Amino acid sequence: MTVNKWPVRTDRLELRPITMKDIDVLYALNSDPRVWAHMPSGVHTDPEKTAAQITRQVEAWDQSGLGYWTVWTPDGTFAGVGGCSVNAGVAWNVYYRFASEAQGKGFASELVQAAIPAARALRPDLPITALLLEHNRASKSVAEKAGLHLAWRGQDEGNPDPDAVRLVYSDRNLTPEVLHVILAHA
Numbered sequence: 001m002t003v004n005k006w007p008v009r010t011d012r013l014e015l016r017p018i019t020m021k022d023i024d025v026l027y028a029l030n031s032d033p034r035v036w037a038h039m040p041s042g043v044h045t046d047p048e049k050t051a052a053q054i055t056r057q058v059e060a061w062d063q064s065g066l067g068y069w070t071v072w073t074p075d076g077t078f079a080g081v082g083g084c085s086v087n088a089g090v091a092w093n094v095y096y097r098f099a100s101e102a103q104g105k106g107f108a109s110e111l112v113q114a115a116i117p118a119a120r121a122l123r124p125d126l127p128i129t130a131l132l133l134e135h136n137r138a139s140k141s142v143a144e145k146a147g148l149h150l151a152w153r154g155q156d157e158g159n160p161d162p163d164a165v166r167l168v169y170s171d172r173n174l175t176p177e178v179l180h181v182i183l184a185h186a
Contacts, residue, residue, distance in 0.1 A: 008069070008118075010110050013079065015069035018057040022070050025078040026050050034100040038136040041160045060085040065122050068095060071111055073102075082111045084119035086126065088185045090178045091170075092119040094130040096142060108142045116146060116171075127172050131186050134165035143169040152179055156186075 008015040018026070029035060030044035030053070044050050060067030068083040080098030087093040094115060096108040116128055130143040133156060148169035156166035166186065168179065 008114055010114050012073065013107060013110055013114075014072045014074070015083070015111065015114060016072065017061050018054055018068050018070055018081065020051070020054055020058065023047065023051060023054060025070065026054060026081060029078075029081065029097060029099055032100065035097055035103075038133050038139070039159070039161075039164075057085060066115075066118055069111070069115075071098070071102075071107065077102075079107055080111075082108065083115040084128065086123070087129065088181045090181045091127045091129045091174075092116075092123070093182070094128060094143070094146065094148070096139070103138070108138075109145050112142060112146045127170050127174060127178065129171075129174070129182060130169040131182065132167050132169070133159075134167050140167065140169075147171060152183075157183070158186075 027044060027047045027050040030050050033040065033043050036042045057067040064086045066083070067085045068081055070081055071079045073079050078099070079102035080096065082096035084092045084094055094112055096111055098107055119126070119128060128148065129151070130148055132139040132143065134153070148171055150167060151170040151174050152168040154166060156164035166183070168174070168182065
């Protein structure tokens, strides 16, 4: 994989940098309660929330040379979104969200296998992290398959579910300062 060549193709996926042209497919994904089963409060009920997410990722691409991709199957079907984006200047954040029809096919792991080397090629000094909720077993499995290890476990501050537990996975030990920053931007 070449970091500066787009789109990226994996064995089964085409990964394209997010643009505002993706608003319709990303809003459809983010407004689907099935893909937010682990965190119902995350469902997008307004396209403006999705537009803000896209704006942040377009800026990420401009600032660091990498951000989240839209994910497409060879037949042109939109499958999801994800990749690596710099979190508050202190760590790469691995992210993946797939349409319910695309879940369980290994697409998230395939995406992460492309994203992590791209991030390391650009900023090897930054840790690779994944922030997830403890009860999201599928997300936990993807992080562990990618070689990330549990770096922190605690209450998910700001989550409307008072019992929610946040997990932070990382490819290396995190300083308390880095952990504080990434949790503040979770």
